[in-house]
Amino acid sequence: MNKAKWLLLPLLLLATLLAGAIKPYYGGEIAMRLNEPASFNLSTANYSNLIFYSLIYENFFYLKKDGEITSHVFQDYRYDAAARTLFLTLKENLSFSNGKPLTARNIQVSLKVFLASELFTASRLSKVVKAVRFSNEQVLVELLADTPDIIAMLTAPELVVLAEDEQSFSGLFYPHEWEKNHHLTLRANPYYAGGRAYLDTVRILFTEGPAPDLFLGAPGQFKENFLEFDSGIYQNIYLCFLQGDIGQNTKIALYSLLKRFNEAAGFRFRELNALTADEESPVAIRIKGLSPQKTASILKFSEIKLYVLSSLSNLEKELTAFLKDSNLRIETQFIDDSQFMAFLDSTGIKYVLIDKIFQKKTPAEEKISRILKESSFNRFNAQYLRMLSELEEARTSNSQELLMEQIARISEAIVNDGFIFPLFQKNYSLYARKSWPALEIDYYGRPLLQQVSKTHD
């Protein structure tokens, strides 16, 4: 053994030198474990998806942890305050992963798709954008008012370059092979605007097994062989009631049942007693749960179809088993985000389990506003609209007291109206094997694989 060690010494020295080789090595594969996506259509509802889609779709802009903003698709961007116009000049000769040209028109269309989305960041942006035009390689974003932080607003992770063709991708990688329920292989996009990745492939595993090179986990584990990155985000899970005709007892009973699911699953989640995070909420939401007997007696005659967003599909097995064991007639149906939005008007959808990803650093007022806008669905009404305007006023008032008071009022109102009950919270760390030292993560907790290269053997 000792001999072997000494034989290894020169090899280690050589490896150290090669690790710093001046010409970086192109090639190799990184394996990561994520939740299986429903499709390749952009859906960044949860953290796992946020990471997955960042690999195949290119953002307009990236926001680094230190606040630096960069872009791979624009060779120049300039905000003209006098003309209230943002000029985005596309790099020349860009292409999507299948070689089709990536033009200013694609940028215009992508921006318009984003502006039309239900996302909070999109609605903020759409309030200031008057028109989006393009000519040659330039896109002009005309604004209604002087908005110096317009570039920062364009760093939203959901604002990506979309192609007209579904088989074209703008990201660092493109899908190559998908074995459902097992893995998906991504290949380096040879036309990637920021310069081809060093890695040849990314293998995304959906199954449990030996730790891959990159995965998400609860904080404070896997210290030995992995670097732990604070993702800076958390995932909240809420129970929503989309119809007004659901009795209060049924709501509380279902809520109590799901709270017990966490117990049965070994407390995988933190209890959540606020709409955003317990530590930043001015009010604690205490919903008194019911005993198991009472829960069972209330729900035993109900036929409940619980819709669950596919972003929570990692719970599918356990949740289904738990509900089956409860001997209640509760059926779960996992549903894609886009499908869900299409069926929203249907009265058939009453009970929904949803999740929301939040950046820890995002101000509480922005989070509460997002919950109200994105999660009230068909229950959004004039009262909420007024509350949002008051929140906006409080924000501009410079009075922290007033602002927190308004946040408290909104929280109370939407819980009392009984359409959204907070259930759990999950904090994430991103673990990366120490043999990938160049890995960075951005402001949104996404790993940036552009600079990651294999340590040459």
Place this chain on the structure above:
Amino acid sequence: MKKAIGFLLALIALGAGAWAQQGAEALVADGAAYLGSFFKDKFDVRVAVVRFENGSELGDLAMQKIYQMLVSRLEGEKNIQLKDLLVDFSDGRGVFNLSQSDGLDFLIELKLIQNKSKTGLGLTVFSRLQDRVVAVKYFEKAVSKGEMDLLQARNFAFSALGFSKQLEFESKKHLMDIQSIAGADGRMQYYFFYPDEIIIYVANETRLEKHFQFKLKWSRPFFPTRHPEGKLLLFRSAQDLVLTAGSNFSPYSQVLAFRAGQWQEAGQVDFVPFRLVTMNQNPYLVGGRYEEGRNFFKDRVYFLPFAMPVASGGAYQKKTCPAMAMDFSEAAGQLQAVHVIDRDYAYRLFSPGFEEMKPLAERRGASLAALDGEWLAMSDYSRTSDQLYFLDIRDGGLRPAYAGKVDGEVQFIAAGNWQGTRGFWAGVLQAAPGAGMERLLVQFWGKRDE
């Protein structure tokens, strides 16, 4: 115990080179320290070694190294302006360029002698102002047989005889290659190849002046790359000055011809030409093809019969190996060898018949360039301490002749000339003041005696 022995052996193996020169280095250190203290109360004095004689058992190469060590130490003295007048060493004597001695304040004479088992260094300092010898000093140290052998081994020459950095200036980033050719007026024109343009400079004394520039237009398929690399080739064909520009971001190299006072498109080829060589009395463009968007070449060398207008395809291929860097040595237009750094950073050599040859020494590197089948410049492959190695390839071997430290990372090397001196251009990426800032330095390393 075994561990301890193993560790000592490893240390000895790693440090043998350094320890072996201990005696000579100590001799030089003593001499330099003495001169440093002698000049310490003087300011900005102009000093040069003007005589160096050898009465010791050491040979000329050892003298060169001792001289080099002394000069490098004296160059570090703040109050001395050291002039390096050495031209050559032969027959135990240094040959100095004494035509410049008029501008000196102090002249230094050195002599090596053998005193029994020790080697001695005699040192005299002559003041031109006082017109007399103002200091005499003698040091001696034991220089072992092994150390003498090491000093006399021709591993590295020194600057005046070997390659030295003769020019350095800052360029805008992403410079990929430099080539030169004599213009119609006889003056050398230097072509700087950037991803989107070519800038042509002409030499004006020790400076380069911008003469002309033109944009390069690339079309799809276009492969954006994190590390743009490219090769430029310039040659004359009949009345035309022909330029080819190939890169790792386009599968096609542009061919331009200078006619009627302007650069005109003259076609494109589907590989990156490096050289124009003659085979069976016919000219061929010879080169490689990059893996798209990446920093290495495919495992093929391409030969395309050259005639204007250029045929876009039809090149025949020879197999080599995937290459981080590649160049072709030629003599009188004939291909002599293909030099390759493979993807394991190992140097590999192929004959004109594309048989792999075993060079005399194993080397690793990152970039390389060949100069007329005589010299090969190769950069190191470690980020921690980059340097340039100049290797003598005249006899088909790979004899190390000189190494020069480089402060930064060598991005490319290209054979060329500067003011009549043949040598190599190197693009060096260096950290600049400011977080994450970098600058690109262009250096010319030339061999004055050739």
